[in-house]
Amino acid sequence: MKLNPLSACPLLLLGALSPHLMAEEAGGFLEDSHLVRTQRNFYFHRNLLNNPGGQNYREEWAHGMMLDFASGYTRGTVGLGIDAYANLGLKLDSSRARTGTDLLPVDSRGEPEDEYSEVGAAVKLRVSRSELKYGSQAPMNPVFGTGNARLFTPMAIGFSLNSREVDDLLLDAGHFTAGNDGNSTNNDGALKALYAQVETRRVDYAGFGWTPSDSTSLTAYTSRFDDIWRQYYAGASQRLVLDDERALTFDLNLYRTLDEGQKLAGEIDNTTWSASARYSQGPHGVTLAYQRVHGDEPFDYLGFDRQSGTSIFLANSVQVLDFNAPNERSWQLRYDLDLAAFGVPGLSFMSRYISGDHIDDSHYQGGPNGAYGRYGDDGKRWERDIELRYVVQSGAARDLSLRLRQASIRSTEEVARADTADNNELRVIVEYPLQLL
Template sequence: MSAGHYGAFALASISTLALAAPEEQSAGFIEDSHLAVMARNFYFLRDYRNAPNRSTNGEEWAQGFIADYTSGFTPGLIGFGVDAQATLGIKLDSGKGRAGRGLLAIDEDGEPRDEYSKINSAVKAKIGETVVKYGSQMPTAPVFATGTGRLIPSTAEGWSIFSNDIKDLSIDAGHFTRGTGGVSTNRDGTFFTSFGGTEFNSATFAGFTYKPISDLSFALYGAKYENLWKQAYLNANYNLVLSDLQALNFDFNAYDTREAGSAKAGKIDVLAWSFATSYSISAQKFTLAYQQIDGDEPYDYLLQDGGNAGNSVFLNNSVQYSDFNGPNEKSVQARYDLNMAPYGVPGLSFMIVSAP
């Protein structure tokens, strides 16, 4: 998840049951509603044998259930709807001294709870191809994205706008004032930075993605974390189709981050960028990537109440073990991915990564 951690091993299996209305023209609030239920079993082991002041490994095994309901919209010029989510996490194995890996809620005495649950909801309105939403959400913007890498996803409270009214252009904006990590049931949670641990109260962002042709896209975003930093993000992605089974992909990402307001995290002047090229053939993909951090501070990003890091790190060398985002850090990645769907196991994939 982040740089500086010790060895980690995680296994997760996911199964999804989806119940949905037929795919037809927009029919209404109930007719266009969807319900999806996910069961997720997650085992996480972090090896602390070489860590100072640690006598036990970090180890958690948990079962999670996530039910997502999405309504349609009421008829009329402005349609209204509602989204809701119910989650449940159940302890299968862990204990005091081993817990704290982000799968289970922890009591004040350090003991993991046997179970924890919460319900999230948001209201929404739609005009044309523009949707405005307020409430509990899981934004996915490259400058503000909640975490999905543990048993239960994190959420943020606030408003968002997403629009597809302009051909080939999607617009995304939001303002969020509270954050709840996956293991937290605290609805008044605040935001933090992943590496500095600095608390802040709100984040605002806006951006767009432009696709002039189907295989080429550009994205540009700006964000401001209250009294912390201002940030710009740029992405360019091109997919060159060679045949029905082969393609080359080129992907460039860059973040420019500077202190803002009262600069609660101190001076920040960081340019983080990466470039990756990949070759896909049938179910296999081979990737080479280079990443560089220009600045005396790390590339930092969102952390939420409960200790779950967000997904606001679209750099190519951000992988399970490390983000390779330390001050002035440079890294190279070689990666192999295998999609098992063509071999009769849809949803299962493997990857091997070397990033010295």
């Protein structure tokens, strides 16, 4: 649930008083509580290259302060608890001519806000090893994941149930009716199909994750976006240790999506899958992935008013593009390097290149409610990503991280119009989490 943004101060005060409250009250509720304060500084630059008549240059800089509180549970057969958070976002640099990165909300005149804040909370109930929660949450699973790609995490409002009564087996279910972007203070925003941009007021999901060993995992989920689609997911991962220095990891992800109810996004009959293999040797890692869309509409997933969720567990869903266009096939080559082996612990490097082709929606039969853009019948595109990340390993600044992310994408003309215009972008993210309790 969301509260008036101006009421963020009481939760910040709670953070300051929590050590005293903990000393005064006995029981698991406060003994097992955690309070984390996170500072996140985010610079976002994007230069659009083929956006005629639109905004070609976007550049914003913002700072976010987050306070996250997770209580323990009261003692007894049925335990009660609460999770709460407070966010405050500050504009460091932006203008009406440079908005559009989704770091900051804009007012009715299109001007970026100087600051924005929100508070949210969820109550939780635990019986044995099962937990029922209601309120503002950030689920993360293959069919309903909220994500964290901007200053704050988008939140969804509803119920969730998680159970670990059997070792190595997670049972997971949820019912959500509203949400809000990370750059919004709206407490009753819409849940959407991201690419179709149509709203649903009800999402239900259920699934399980089984990890019989540290090297093997199996996952299956089903979800319903009311009057849009029913979606089914299956995933598997296997790691094979070759020796002390070498290992192979295989991942498979499969989605099946079918229209449902009033078909607000039009007719949908889509099967999308990806397979990847990663070879690691010491500090080096090389990944090869293939992804395929079978359907005349894009593979679609959870969105909010403007931002996307992360319920797309596909190998070629990367920094900017998802490579999920109608009938698209795509390859990825990725290289990872851990520079701890070269005397710089905490420093890592990643580079990848993804190429997609065979994009074709010429047979799209969306009907009167068809909501997807037209990609043409012979589309191609590619994306190149480079990332450098450093995490402080010790001392007063331990866990402080600096992340540099650069991406370039190029597409054929119709694909760029339907999805994402060609661009070069740079993101600089500095984050410092500090555990107060």
